[in-house]
Amino acid sequence: MTSRGEDQQAAREARLDELHDKLTTAVDQLVSGEDWKRALAFAANFRSRSFNNTLLIWAQHAAAFERGLVPEPTPSYVAGYKQWQGLGRQVQKGQPGYQIIAPVTGRFASASPQDAESWRRLGKFEKPRPGETVRSKMVGVRPAYVWDASQTAGDDIPEPPRPHLLEGEAPAGLWEGLAAQVKAARFTLAEAASASEIHGANGVTDYLAHTVTVRADMDAAARVKTLAHELGHVLMHGPDNQEARQHRGIGEVEAESVALMVGAAHGMDTTSYTIPYVSTWAAQVEGREPAEVVKATGERVRSVALKILDQLDTTQVGNGTPPGLERDTPAREATRQTFAADRPAPARREPVLAEARSL
Ligand SMILES: [Zn+2]
Incomplete structure (x- = not known):
C-alpha cells in the first residue's frame, strides 16, 4: 500500500471512530433524557x-x-x-x-x-x-x-423513544453488494412478506439454517439498512460468540452500529432508527451504563464495517463527515440459541416475555 493509500485508510478509520463516538454520545443523551426516565419509572411498576x-x-x-x-x-x-x-x-x-x-x-x-x-x-x-x-x-x-x-x-x-423505519430509496448498488457478502458467508437471503412472519422483526439471521430474512414491506432504505444489520450479525455473532449469546443486547448494539457506519459511508442517515434501537438494547445489558456498552463495541464494529465497506464497489462518501449524528438528537432474538431477530428490545415488556416469545 502506498503512503497515500495508508493516509486514506487512516482517515477512513478516524471518520468511523468519530462516528462511533457520536453514536455513544447520542445514546448517552437519549438515556439520560426525561422521556427515557419517565418510561423507566413507569416500567418499574410492573414486576x-x-x-x-x-x-x-x-x-x-x-x-x-x-x-x-x-x-x-x-x-x-x-x-x-x-x-x-x-x-x-x-x-x-x-x-x-x-x-x-x-x-x-x-x-x-x-x-x-x-x-x-x-x-x-x-x-x-x-x-x-x-x-x-x-x-x-x-x-x-x-x-x-x-x-x-x-x-x-x-x-x-x-414510552421510550422508538426506532423509526427509514423511508425512501437505498444507495445505488448497496443492496446487491451486501447481498453478495451474505451469500459469500454461505447464508441464503430470503424475504418475508411482513414482520408477522418473522416474530415481529424487520430481519432475522438464523445461524443454524444459515439464512438471512428481510421484510419485504418496507422502503428500500429500511430494507438495505436491515440487510447491513443482519450482515453484521452474520460476520460477528455465530454460535461461537459467547458474549453476544449471553448478552443479546451487545450483539444488537454491534449489528446496528455496523449498519449505521455502512449507511453513513453511503450518505444515508440511519440515526432515527439506530439511536433508539441501540439505546434500548444497550440498556438491556445489566450492570453497565448504556453508553459504556456502546463505547466498548467500537473497535469490533469499526473493523467489521471496514471489512464490509472494502468489499463493496458502491460510491462511498469520500471526504468530510458522514451525515447523521450531527444535529442534537432528541433522541429493544434469542431468541433461541439459533437466531437473532432484528426488532426493538423488549424494554417495555417483562423479561420473561422475551423468553416465551421464542418458544
Ligand atoms: Zn439484530
Missing part, C-alpha cells in the same frame, strides 16, 4: 411474573386478539385492576381479565425461630407477642386477574 403465569397471560392475550378485543397479538404491560387504577388508568368495559395464579401468604410468629416446630400462624389481625419473630410464607395459591395496558384507558403510558 416480572413466574414462567407459568407468563404463559397463561400470553395464551389468553392471544385469544383476546383473535376475538378482536386487543390490537396487538402480544401483551405489553400487565397489571391487576386496582394497580391500573393506581396508575391513573381504568380497565375498559367488556375486557376480560387474564386469569393467573397468585400466591397466598400467611404470617407466622415464633419466639425461638431456630426451632421449626415453634412457628404458629397468626390470624388476620393478630399481633405477635413481644419478642417473637414474624415471617411471611406462601401457604397456597388463588386465582387472580390481570389486564393488558391495551385493555385500559386513562393517563398516557410513558
Whole structure:
C-alpha cells in the first residue's frame, strides 16, 4: 500500500471512530433524557411474573386478539385492576381479565425461630407477642386477574423513544453488494412478506439454517439498512460468540452500529432508527451504563464495517463527515440459541416475555 493509500485508510478509520463516538454520545443523551426516565419509572411498576403465569397471560392475550378485543397479538404491560387504577388508568368495559395464579401468604410468629416446630400462624389481625419473630410464607395459591395496558384507558403510558423505519430509496448498488457478502458467508437471503412472519422483526439471521430474512414491506432504505444489520450479525455473532449469546443486547448494539457506519459511508442517515434501537438494547445489558456498552463495541464494529465497506464497489462518501449524528438528537432474538431477530428490545415488556416469545 502506498503512503497515500495508508493516509486514506487512516482517515477512513478516524471518520468511523468519530462516528462511533457520536453514536455513544447520542445514546448517552437519549438515556439520560426525561422521556427515557419517565418510561423507566413507569416500567418499574410492573414486576416480572413466574414462567407459568407468563404463559397463561400470553395464551389468553392471544385469544383476546383473535376475538378482536386487543390490537396487538402480544401483551405489553400487565397489571391487576386496582394497580391500573393506581396508575391513573381504568380497565375498559367488556375486557376480560387474564386469569393467573397468585400466591397466598400467611404470617407466622415464633419466639425461638431456630426451632421449626415453634412457628404458629397468626390470624388476620393478630399481633405477635413481644419478642417473637414474624415471617411471611406462601401457604397456597388463588386465582387472580390481570389486564393488558391495551385493555385500559386513562393517563398516557410513558414510552421510550422508538426506532423509526427509514423511508425512501437505498444507495445505488448497496443492496446487491451486501447481498453478495451474505451469500459469500454461505447464508441464503430470503424475504418475508411482513414482520408477522418473522416474530415481529424487520430481519432475522438464523445461524443454524444459515439464512438471512428481510421484510419485504418496507422502503428500500429500511430494507438495505436491515440487510447491513443482519450482515453484521452474520460476520460477528455465530454460535461461537459467547458474549453476544449471553448478552443479546451487545450483539444488537454491534449489528446496528455496523449498519449505521455502512449507511453513513453511503450518505444515508440511519440515526432515527439506530439511536433508539441501540439505546434500548444497550440498556438491556445489566450492570453497565448504556453508553459504556456502546463505547466498548467500537473497535469490533469499526473493523467489521471496514471489512464490509472494502468489499463493496458502491460510491462511498469520500471526504468530510458522514451525515447523521450531527444535529442534537432528541433522541429493544434469542431468541433461541439459533437466531437473532432484528426488532426493538423488549424494554417495555417483562423479561420473561422475551423468553416465551421464542418458544
Ligand atoms: Zn439484530
